[in-house]
Amino acid sequence: MTPEAVVFDIGNVLIEWNPERFYDSRIGPDRRKRMFAEVDLHGMNDLIDAGALFKETIDDWALKYPDWTTEIRWWFDHWIDMASPRIEGSIALMRALRAKGVPVFALTNFGIHSFAYAQTQYDFLSEFDRAYVSGHMGVIKPDAAIYAGVEADCGIAPGRLIFTDDRADNIAAAAARGWQTHLFTGWQGWAERLVQAGLVTEREAGI
Structure with a gap:
Protein backbone atom coordinates (compact mmCIF):
# COMPACT_ATOMS: atom_id res chain seq x y z
CA MET A 1 0.00 0.00 0.00
CA ALA A 83 20.34 18.73 20.28
CA SER A 84 22.95 18.81 17.54
CA PRO A 85 24.27 18.35 14.92
CA ARG A 86 21.79 18.19 12.06
CA ILE A 87 21.42 14.87 10.24
CA GLU A 88 21.80 16.20 6.73
CA GLY A 89 20.81 13.03 4.88
CA SER A 90 17.45 12.94 6.62
CA ILE A 91 16.85 16.63 6.01
CA ALA A 92 17.57 16.11 2.31
CA LEU A 93 15.07 13.22 2.25
CA MET A 94 12.41 15.37 3.86
CA ARG A 95 12.95 18.08 1.28
CA ALA A 96 13.02 15.60 -1.61
CA LEU A 97 9.63 14.23 -0.54
CA ARG A 98 8.09 17.68 -0.26
CA ALA A 99 9.51 18.65 -3.66
CA LYS A 100 7.51 15.75 -5.11
CA GLY A 101 4.34 16.86 -3.37
CA VAL A 102 4.39 14.14 -0.71
CA PRO A 103 3.03 15.47 2.60
CA VAL A 104 5.66 15.33 5.34
CA PHE A 105 4.70 15.46 9.01
CA ALA A 106 6.70 15.59 12.23
CA LEU A 107 5.66 13.51 15.25
CA THR A 108 8.00 14.39 18.07
CA ASN A 109 8.41 14.36 21.81
CA PHE A 110 9.38 17.99 22.23
CA GLY A 111 8.53 20.74 24.69
CA ILE A 112 6.47 23.74 23.63
CA HIS A 113 9.18 26.27 24.33
CA SER A 114 12.15 24.09 23.39
CA PHE A 115 10.56 23.36 20.00
CA ALA A 116 9.92 27.05 19.37
CA TYR A 117 13.56 27.75 20.23
CA ALA A 118 14.78 24.90 18.02
CA GLN A 119 12.85 26.40 15.11
CA THR A 120 14.99 29.54 15.44
CA GLN A 121 18.13 27.41 15.16
CA TYR A 122 17.08 24.89 12.49
CA ASP A 123 15.29 26.21 9.43
CA PHE A 124 13.90 22.84 8.35
CA LEU A 125 11.80 22.53 11.51
CA SER A 126 9.41 25.06 9.97
CA GLU A 127 9.08 23.15 6.70
CA PHE A 128 6.73 20.33 7.74
CA ASP A 129 3.26 20.21 6.26
CA ARG A 130 2.06 19.40 9.76
CA ALA A 131 4.05 19.27 13.01
CA TYR A 132 2.66 17.16 15.84
CA VAL A 133 4.55 18.25 18.95
CA SER A 134 3.93 16.37 22.19
CA GLY A 135 4.11 19.50 24.34
CA HIS A 136 1.18 21.00 22.48
CA MET A 137 -0.71 17.70 22.43
CA GLY A 138 -0.22 17.04 26.15
CA VAL A 139 0.89 13.44 25.62
CA ILE A 140 4.17 11.79 24.65
CA LYS A 141 5.12 8.79 22.55
CA PRO A 142 4.60 5.88 22.87
CA ASP A 143 1.15 6.60 24.36
CA ALA A 144 -1.47 5.46 21.85
CA ALA A 145 -3.31 8.76 22.27
CA ILE A 146 -0.63 10.72 20.43
CA TYR A 147 -0.93 8.51 17.36
CA ALA A 148 -4.71 8.72 17.51
CA GLY A 149 -4.40 12.49 17.61
CA VAL A 150 -2.35 12.49 14.43
CA GLU A 151 -4.87 10.26 12.66
CA ALA A 152 -7.81 12.42 13.73
CA ASP A 153 -6.15 15.64 12.64
CA CYS A 154 -4.74 14.60 9.27
CA GLY A 155 -7.63 12.37 8.24
CA ILE A 156 -5.33 9.81 6.62
CA ALA A 157 -5.94 6.12 7.27
CA PRO A 158 -3.30 4.57 9.57
CA GLY A 159 -2.18 2.15 6.87
CA ARG A 160 -1.39 5.08 4.58
CA LEU A 161 1.05 6.68 7.04
CA ILE A 162 4.72 5.67 7.05
CA PHE A 163 6.65 6.63 10.18
CA THR A 164 10.28 6.52 11.23
CA ASP A 165 11.59 6.82 14.78
CA ASP A 166 14.83 5.74 16.46
CA ARG A 167 13.04 4.14 19.43
CA ALA A 168 11.62 0.64 19.08
CA ASP A 169 8.82 1.31 21.59
CA ASN A 170 7.58 4.29 19.59
CA ILE A 171 7.68 2.23 16.40
CA ALA A 172 5.83 -0.67 18.02
CA ALA A 173 3.06 1.65 19.22
CA ALA A 174 2.58 3.06 15.72
CA ALA A 175 2.64 -0.40 14.14
CA ALA A 176 -0.02 -1.56 16.61
CA ARG A 177 -2.34 1.07 15.12
CA GLY A 178 -1.63 -0.14 11.58
CA TRP A 179 0.94 2.46 10.54
CA GLN A 180 3.73 1.50 8.19
CA THR A 181 6.95 1.88 10.16
CA HIS A 182 10.73 1.96 9.93
CA LEU A 183 13.13 1.81 12.88
CA PHE A 184 15.66 4.53 12.16
CA THR A 185 19.31 3.53 12.48
CA GLY A 186 20.69 5.86 9.81
CA TRP A 187 19.39 8.01 7.00
CA GLN A 188 20.54 5.59 4.29
CA GLY A 189 18.29 2.79 5.56
CA TRP A 190 15.38 5.20 5.76
CA ALA A 191 16.11 6.34 2.23
CA GLU A 192 16.05 2.74 1.01
CA ARG A 193 12.68 2.20 2.69
CA LEU A 194 11.20 5.27 1.03
CA VAL A 195 12.49 4.08 -2.34
CA GLN A 196 10.87 0.67 -1.73
CA ALA A 197 7.62 2.45 -0.89
CA GLY A 198 7.72 4.15 -4.30
CA LEU A 199 7.89 7.67 -2.87
CA VAL A 200 11.30 8.69 -4.22
CA THR A 201 13.87 7.31 -6.64
CA GLU A 202 17.35 6.30 -5.56
CA ARG A 203 18.73 9.45 -7.15
CA GLU A 204 16.20 11.62 -5.36
CA ALA A 205 16.97 9.82 -2.10
CA GLY A 206 20.70 10.38 -2.45
CA ILE A 207 21.67 6.72 -2.48
Missing part, protein backbone atom coordinates in the same frame (compact mmCIF):
# COMPACT_ATOMS: atom_id res chain seq x y z
CA THR A 2 1.58 3.28 -1.11
CA PRO A 3 1.77 5.76 1.77
CA GLU A 4 -0.04 9.08 1.48
CA ALA A 5 2.15 10.90 4.02
CA VAL A 6 5.55 10.44 5.61
CA VAL A 7 6.00 11.02 9.33
CA PHE A 8 9.41 11.87 10.80
CA ASP A 9 10.49 11.77 14.40
CA ILE A 10 12.99 14.59 15.05
CA GLY A 11 15.44 13.60 17.79
CA ASN A 12 18.08 11.21 16.40
CA VAL A 13 16.32 11.25 13.04
CA LEU A 14 16.70 14.86 11.88
CA ILE A 15 18.83 16.21 14.74
CA GLU A 16 21.13 14.22 16.97
CA TRP A 17 19.93 14.21 20.58
CA ASN A 18 22.62 13.10 23.02
CA PRO A 19 22.72 14.84 26.41
CA GLU A 20 25.10 12.18 27.72
CA ARG A 21 27.68 13.13 25.12
CA PHE A 22 27.43 16.78 26.10
CA TYR A 23 27.87 16.06 29.81
CA ASP A 24 30.74 13.66 29.12
CA SER A 25 32.53 16.53 27.39
CA ARG A 26 31.94 18.87 30.32
CA ILE A 27 32.33 16.75 33.46
CA GLY A 28 33.70 13.43 32.20
CA PRO A 29 31.95 10.06 31.81
CA ASP A 30 32.33 8.91 35.42
CA ARG A 31 30.84 12.04 36.98
CA ARG A 32 28.14 12.13 34.31
CA LYS A 33 27.13 8.54 35.06
CA ARG A 34 26.85 9.37 38.75
CA MET A 35 24.74 12.42 38.01
CA PHE A 36 22.35 10.55 35.73
CA ALA A 37 22.05 7.79 38.34
CA GLU A 38 21.10 10.31 41.03
CA VAL A 39 18.95 12.64 38.91
CA ASP A 40 16.36 11.39 36.42
CA LEU A 41 17.10 14.02 33.82
CA HIS A 42 15.28 12.16 31.08
CA GLY A 43 12.25 11.97 33.36
CA MET A 44 12.52 15.74 33.81
CA ASN A 45 12.65 16.12 30.05
CA ASP A 46 9.57 13.92 29.66
CA LEU A 47 7.65 16.42 31.78
CA ILE A 48 8.75 19.22 29.46
CA ASP A 49 7.85 17.14 26.41
CA ALA A 50 4.38 16.59 27.90
CA GLY A 51 3.78 20.34 28.17
CA ALA A 52 5.54 21.55 31.33
CA LEU A 53 7.38 24.86 31.18
CA PHE A 54 10.94 24.61 29.89
CA LYS A 55 13.20 26.79 32.04
CA GLU A 56 10.95 26.72 35.09
CA THR A 57 10.87 22.92 35.21
CA ILE A 58 14.65 22.71 34.92
CA ASP A 59 15.09 25.35 37.62
CA ASP A 60 12.77 23.40 39.94
CA TRP A 61 14.79 20.24 39.46
CA ALA A 62 18.06 22.12 39.95
CA LEU A 63 16.84 23.26 43.37
CA LYS A 64 15.88 19.71 44.34
CA TYR A 65 19.43 18.46 43.79
CA PRO A 66 21.87 20.97 45.30
CA ASP A 67 24.88 18.77 44.49
CA TRP A 68 24.05 19.10 40.80
CA THR A 69 22.37 22.52 40.56
CA THR A 70 24.82 24.01 38.06
CA GLU A 71 24.91 20.93 35.86
CA ILE A 72 21.12 20.54 35.79
CA ARG A 73 20.73 24.14 34.66
CA TRP A 74 22.99 23.38 31.72
CA TRP A 75 20.02 21.40 30.33
CA PHE A 76 18.48 24.78 29.57
CA ASP A 77 21.59 26.92 29.06
CA HIS A 78 23.27 24.48 26.66
CA TRP A 79 20.23 22.69 25.29
CA ILE A 80 21.12 23.35 21.65
CA ASP A 81 24.52 21.72 22.23
CA MET A 82 22.71 18.54 23.27
